[in-house]
Amino acid sequence: MPVFVAGLGAISGIGNNVAECLHSLQESRHGIAPMVYLQSEHRNRLPVAEVKLSNSELAQLTGLPVHISRTALLSLVAAKEAFLDAGLPSGFPCRKAFVSANSVGGMDKTENFFPAFAANHEAGHLREVIHHECGAISEIVAKELGVTDFVSTISTACSSSANAIFYGARLIKNDLADVVIAGGCDSLTKFTLNGFNTLMILDENPCQPFDENRRGLNLGEGAGYIVLVSEKIAGMLHRMPKAVLSGYANANDAYHQTASSPDGTGSFLAMTGALKMAGLHPEEIDYINLHGTGTQNNDIAEGTAIQRIFSNPYPLMSSTKSFTGHTLGACGGLEAVFSVLSLQHGIVFPNLRLETPMKELPFTPVTRFKSGISLQHVMSNSFGFGGNCSSLIFSKS
């Protein structure tokens, strides 16, 4: 039973909607820069890919109050765009679900609350902690979207939104929903910035995924959602679906809480699992949107797993984290949007700043924007802490 992609929505460091993100991708314009909105002690040292809007601008854009978590603001912008893009007639009778992901919920507000609270447990504004839970963020957005039938939240670190997308697809396949808005969001927080900083995997310059001399990742923020519909609903829409979600899989590396195994066991199993579900041979994949964080460990593990599955001629590959930074709970959603855009327009985005290919790998990611390519199947990888590895495959519908 096929599940179709009917709508796309995105906001990231390279644009406030899908069209702007696409334009930046085509122009090779990345969004990594010194911090403007995040008030961190590391602001002069660590560049990030912030969404180029303040909370009050985002509040204006969404109609939500300005004191709401930035994570919810970003989520609503992209989820609403995706929902409108799907073009469901209003009052259309169907069961709607919202399955979202994020890694730290309303932490941006909790960390504002905390200094006063730490000094005196009776101090600090309670409205800053009411949306601390990951699920609270999803409910703010679901309410604005008018989705009440089914709302859920997944949090498996950096693979969260890939998992949310295919949980959504499974709700449709199991006849529990007809239309699912699925993806994820995260805003930059001091909590995550400092967390990654203690792991010593943040690059002080714009990151260089899959480069021999890569130094680490840049954090980013944003939200990305796709609207999944059943075959029946797809047939009732005025527009052709954008793609089919033809394969997906999740597997666990079971090697280390934060590091990937040297042979990329988890990523290997996720990619082969997705291929099996789609009924595809490796050579049928035309483009892989890599997880490609730019850390020593991820890129060699992912590269090794790819080398084990694919052979020459390798599919085209690139990490769009060289544009958006690593958006954590949002990256699976954003990169799903980019993968579908790639299929739709026959384009492949460059892996920016790649200077020296990794010597261990027999392939090199794409370094220049490519257009006019016939693409049938695109794979998107998302791997996270706890060895959580997920791959999605989008195919032409």
Next chain:
Amino acid sequence: MYICGTGIISPQPSFGHGPFLEEMAEHRGEEMRCIEPEYKDLLDPKLIRRMSRIIRFGTAAAMDCLKEAGWNSTDAIITGTAYGCLEDTGVFLSRLVEFKEQMLTPTAFIQSTHNTIGAQIGLSLKCHSYNNTFVHRAFSFEHALLDAWMLFKEGQADNALVGAADEITGYSQAIIRRFGIYRKCESNFTLFEKGQKGTMAGEGASFFALQKQAGGKEYAKIDAIKTLLLENPAAGTMETEIQLFLSAHSVSITDLDLVLLGYNGDFSHDAALHHLASGMFEDSITSGFKQYCGEYPTSSAFALWMAANICKNNSLPSSMGGIGLEGFVRVLIYNVDLLGHHSLILVSSC
């Protein structure tokens, strides 16, 4: 799906499959913390030292569940947690504030990730299969169950380890207290005293070894799961929803031997549940479960453990009156929280 093993650490002496709630453990004040076992036989002592409480009791409950089921691996590990690893989150946050973002160490940050327990279980089993974590408030556990149910239906798994964990911390109590949700109870024995305002906080980890097919070791069968997000439902709405849920699975109200209701001791929260107990459920035995485990978003997992044991034993535990239930037993769990998360789980004997 069939429950063929359980592992649970709760405010009751529930760990290790001893007598089933023969006596209720007493807790005083505004919280009920877990009675934790000796971990050294269950977990690597080197790991125990570094683990926060939720990771310890979550992982230990999962390991005990696997032991009872006789599994050394599983097709899926699915966890639910509303708050995640709060202690580690609090530790990292307070150091970040105190040391002005300098000189921090990664352990608390790494362990604060919501999927830490699921990952830790996968890691200790060297289990490469499907691993997912649901973090949707009082639906976290139910959506984990639903995930397993879908995996079975899709033919993606024959068995799954499904559980939930949430913890109380000093910070969480200090914050939630300010919302006026808790009351200092003389004892959890009197949690349901009439006309009181506020509840007692609870915590715990409950894991279930679920199988698609019966295998001879079952406690009980989970027949159906449903979640409904409804703030202040109009009068009669929940009656209709429960009727629809039951009839969709060809069960009538009179088939229910026991209904476990999510009373938490706060009179305004409990009013609607009392109304159901004396209304549509008047011919069934009804009981609360939060007098045992306290109020927390994944407490329905504790209720499922109770229901599974009641089905297995064909009787209520002695702390609930010890009434014997004849023949085939059906239990309905209906949990609801202050935010409008309603969940229904239908359980029956095998």
